Amino acid sequence: MLKLIQTLYKDRFIYVAIAVTCLIAFLSLIQLGKAPISVSHADKFQHAIAYCTLGFTWILAIKKAHQNLKVRYLIAIACVIYGILIEVLQETTTSYRTASVLDVVANVVGICIALLLFKLIFKKN
Numbered sequence: 001m002l003k004l005i006q007t008l009y010k011d012r013f014i015y016v017a018i019a020v021t022c023l024i025a026f027l028s029l030i031q032l033g034k035a036p037i038s039v040s041h042a043d044k045f046q047h048a049i050a051y052c053t054l055g056f057t058w059i060l061a062i063k064k065a066h067q068n069l070k071v072r073y074l075i076a077i078a079c080v081i082y083g084i085l086i087e088v089l090q091e092t093t094t095s096y097r098t099a100s101v102l103d104v105v106a107n108v109v110g111i112c113i114a115l116l117l118f119k120l121i122f123k124k125n
Contacts, residue, residue, distance in 0.1 A: 017054075017061035021082070024050050028086045031096045047083075047106035048113065055079045055114030066122065076111050083107035 027050075058065075058075045065071040083104055091099035 013057065014061040017057040020054050020057045024054055025086060028090060029094060029097070031094070041102070044102060044106040047103050048110035051079060051083060051107040051110030052114045052117070053110075054082070055111040056117060059114065059118050072115060072118065076115055079111045080104075080108055083111075 055076055058079065059072055062071065062075060065075055087099040087103055090097035
């Protein structure tokens, strides 16, 4: 499976990572309608999934991260900073969104899951 992933995304995965980054910013800053069914803190799962995807795609996109744990941690830190920046932008540039510390915590959880997933999937290398 690893060879299939490498063949499909060889040198193109950076575009996927950039697209995921832009999509998260877009979805985080647009005004969304009210959900028909409201579940308390359900958006935290969405944050965790989004930032897990963000972290995982950037780890795959940056070749040095495959072999270097320090680079993976730098990517994780960059993703956390990005999440904090998005929260600040929600608070300062929109009137319909607010910043939340719990959202940042959910983002960090998602990024940690991405690191674990990468380790589990690619532990042979």
